[in-house]
Amino acid sequence: MISTAAIPGHVPQSVVVDFDIFSPPDLKKGVHEAWLALHRSNRSSVLWTPRNGGHWIVNSGQLVPQFYADFKHFSSRNEFLPRSTANSIPASLDPPEHTKFRRIINTILTPKYVSSMDGEIEARTINLVEGLVPKRRCDFVSDFALKLGTVAAMLSFIFLYLARHPELRKLLAAEEEILSGAVEEFLRRFPIVSPVREVVDDYPCDGVTLHQGDLIVIPTMLHGLDSQIFPDAEAVDPRRKSQVTSTFGQGPHRCPGAMLARAEVRTVLREWLRRIPDFNVEREDDIEFRAGIVGSIARLPLHWT
Numbered sequence: 001m002i003s004t005a006a007i008p009g010h011v012p013q014s015v016v017v018d019f020d021i022f023s024p025p026d027l028k029k030g031v032h033e034a035w036l037a038l039h040r041s042n043r044s045s046v047l048w049t050p051r052n053g054g055h056w057i058v059n060s061g062q063l064v065p066q067f068y069a070d071f072k073h074f075s076s077r078n079e080f081l082p083r084s085t086a087n088s089i090p091a092s093l094d095p096p097e098h099t100k101f102r103r104i105i106n107t108i109l110t111p112k113y114v115s116s117m118d119g120e121i122e123a124r125t126i127n128l129v130e131g132l133v134p135k136r137r138c139d140f141v142s143d144f145a146l147k148l149g150t151v152a153a154m155l156s157f158i159f160l161y162l163a164r165h166p167e168l169r170k171l172l173a174a175e176e177e178i179l180s181g182a183v184e185e186f187l188r189r190f191p192i193v194s195p196v197r198e199v200v201d202d203y204p205c206d207g208v209t210l211h212q213g214d215l216i217v218i219p220t221m222l223h224g225l226d227s228q229i230f231p232d233a234e235a236v237d238p239r240r241k242s243q244v245t246s247t248f249g250q251g252p253h254r255c256p257g258a259m260l261a262r263a264e265v266r267t268v269l270r271e272w273l274r275r276i277p278d279f280n281v282e283r284e285d286d287i288e289f290r291a292g293i294v295g296s297i298a299r300l301p302l303h304w305t
């Protein structure tokens with residue numbers, strides 16, 4: 001039972017859930033599965049959990065992009081759970097202060113820069129995969145993904161899905177021209193980030209009022225996995241018509257690395273499937289998921305012949 005003492009007066013009991021974003025119930029089944037289980041068992045568009053200092057959670061795929069874009073009501077000034085005075089630039093700034101820092105980042109991460117990185121990403125990927133081929137097994141996370149940087153967490157979820165879905169693996173290995181569509185679809189299916197915002201002024205929403213100063217977690221996965229927006233949302237269909245998602249956020253903080261991330265995911269899929277088209281999870285029980293503001297997989301043992 002949740003202690004009601006921890007729940008503020010403006011939060012009705014009907015929207016209270018016991019959900020620790022760092023250790024959600026049923027995490028053993030997966031990070032996305034844990035968020036989906038929360039979503040499916042609660043109809044309200046916003047929920048309150050007393051965990052980690054107490055905070056709201058957006059529980060509606062449609063509200064996810066709307067709240068990200070609405071920086072006037074949902075400030076980035078606190079990006080941590082529990083609340084912290086620590087901050088970082090540009091993530092914890094709001095416009096207009098945020099804008100000048102973003103301009104600088106945007107001048108670095110341009111399409112031209114990303115294309116200039118193509119050759120290096122490809123060479124590093126090929127080198128890593130070719131080193132693994134004769135070993136016939138690896139921990140995808142420590143032996144491979146981590147060496148490619150920030151996109152590691154996303155890649156782990158994609159490779160777990162591929163290891164469990166031989167038809168999709170075969171399709172992507174045989175038809176490289178659908179890889180770009182597959183990347184978009186994987187990005188929709190496996191968002192990993194659940195950033196935090198602070199409510200700027202009292203904000204009515206679906207029969208409750210978010211109070212000024214409350215914190216709210218906005219899980220990007222609940223947009224991509226909303227079956228009212230994306231029919232059969234849990235299925236990966238590389239030919240699905242591409243639509244807006246919130247995998248890279250929305251609004252002023254939308255990820256400036258999105259183009260680079262896409263290029264990395266595409267290259268890794270192409271070069272890995274060329275060399276290791278057939279692979280499986282070695283022992284399902286050894287898979288270790290990590291939940292939090294960024295979801296990831298800590299251990300993913302794969303093997304192939």
Ligand code: HEM
Binds near residue numbers: 090105151
């Ligand atoms: C698949 C991989 C990635 C995902 C899913 C992702 C996701 C996100 C999301 C959702 C945000 C917005 C956070 C918020 O609104 O609070 C963000 C911001 C950011 N990302 Fe990424 N990201 C990825 C890769 C990258 C890469 C490769 C880079 C750098 C090259 C990068 C650099 C940044 C920076 C600097 C910000 C802060 C931007 C700001 O506050 O204005 N990301 N990312």
